[in-house]
Amino acid sequence: MTVDVHHHYFGESMMAELDAMLTDRIGPEASMSRYYESDEVGLSTEEPAERVQMMDEWGLERAVLSFPAPGEFVDERHLKRPEIHAAFSSIVNDHLADACQQHPDRLLGFASIPLVSVDDAVEELQRSVETLGLHGIVLDTNVFGRYLTDESFAPFFERADDLGVPIFVHPANPGGADRMDDFYLESMIGFPFDTTLAATRMVFSGVLERYRDLNIVLSHLGGALPYLVKRLAALYDPDDPEFERGAVHPLEKPPERYLEDFWYDTALSFPGAMDMAVDLVGDRLLLGSDYPFGPADSVAESIDQVTHLEDPDLAAHVRGANARSILLNLD
Numbered sequence: 135m136t137v138d139v140h141h142h143y144f145g146e147s148m149m150a151e152l153d154a155m156l157t158d159r160i161g162p163e164a165s166m167s168r169y170y171e172s173d174e175v176g177l178s179t180e181e182p183a184e185r186v187q188m189m190d191e192w193g194l195e196r197a198v199l200s201f202p203a204p205g206e207f208v209d210e211r212h213l214k215r216p217e218i219h220a221a222f223s224s225i226v227n228d229h230l231a232d233a234c235q236q237h238p239d240r241l242l243g244f245a246s247i248p249l250v251s252v253d254d255a256v257e258e259l260q261r262s263v264e265t266l267g268l269h270g271i272v273l274d275t276n277v278f279g280r281y282l283t284d285e286s287f288a289p290f291f292e293r294a295d296d297l298g299v300p301i302f303v304h305p306a307n308p309g310g311a312d313r314m315d316d317f318y319l320e321s322m323i324g325f326p327f328d329t330t331l332a333a334t335r336m337v338f339s340g341v342l343e344r345y346r347d348l349n350i351v352l353s354h355l356g357g358a359l360p361y362l363v364k365r366l367a368a369l370y371d372p373d374d375p376e377f378e379r380g381a382v383h384p385l386e387k388p389p390e391r392y393l394e395d396f397w398y399d400t401a402l403s404f405p406g407a408m409d410m411a412v413d414l415v416g417d418r419l420l421l422g423s424d425y426p427f428g429p430a431d432s433v434a435e436s437i438d439q440v441t442h443l444e445d446p447d448l449a450a451h452v453r454g455a456n457a458r459s460i461l462l463n464l465d
Contacts, residue, residue: 139198281332
């Protein structure tokens with residue numbers, strides 16, 4: 135079975151309801167209509183039935199739908215208002231749950247979480263996985279500049295750990311974006327490097343030791359992590375003055391070993407990079423396409439690349455078995 139864990143959803147009815155909420159509560163300046171009514175943006179807004187038809191054409195059996203990085207669509211001034219962000223996530227999750235109910239054997243969902251308020255985030259986490267039956271959550275690499283290792287988020291991660299929730303970490307609002315405002319550098323380079331930064335912070339802050347029941351999925355093969363593993367190992371030194379001021383958590387094992395605790399999706403990757411990741415972390419890979427972003431054939435190409443991995447057992451795990459082992463609420 136093929137399961138695409140990096141598969142975005144912007145259904146037209148959901149986008150319209152989000153737009154109505156934003157314009158009603160804030161005003162016309164908050165409208166997102168330019169994203170889903172413009173042919174120039176290229177945002178795919180098909181409804182669940184049409185998405186399933188497309189999946190049939192691609193040869194994709196199941197897709198985990200997600201709406202990452204709302205800050206790419208809505209001004210951060212508005213999303214920093216807890217009541218707006220909570221309403222936004224609630225609408226997204228209701229639509230994801232409806233899509234899953236319409237096509238329970240084909241569509242799955244990663245819930246949107248309003249982490250700008252920890253109380254709201256915990257409430258929506260529980261509603262999403264316990265009431266709506268969604269299969270995990272998606273978090274941005276940072277919340278308006280605060281990375282997921284920020285101590286203020288600890289109560290949320292404690293609850294997520296209690297529930298054993300898989301967390302799909304998607305890049306957004308990368309550090310240094312003001313220096314990447316041309317050549318599509320923010321998306322091309324900034325996004326994968328923000329994933330790298332977020333994951334590295336998780337390693338050295340001790341988050342992976344504190345929350346041992348979380349399955350954390352990193353987008354795009356973990357950004358640059360496989361290429362930087364030697365630096366992570368070489369620059370970790372308990373005699374470093376950073377330890378004295380508590381900036382580095384004393385780790386139970388060498389830092390490079392923690393990379394084996396993450397999962398890595400294959401979105402917008404290529405066989406050589408996947409081979410390197412396998413050499414580093416074994417079979418901890420998950421099929422991902424990043425649809426609808428990237429080339430038009432990204433889903434079919436992603437499936438084909440994974441299918442042709444040299445080890446057939448590895449290919450089977452990456453195609454779907456690994457995803458099924460970590461997702462919640464599967465039949």
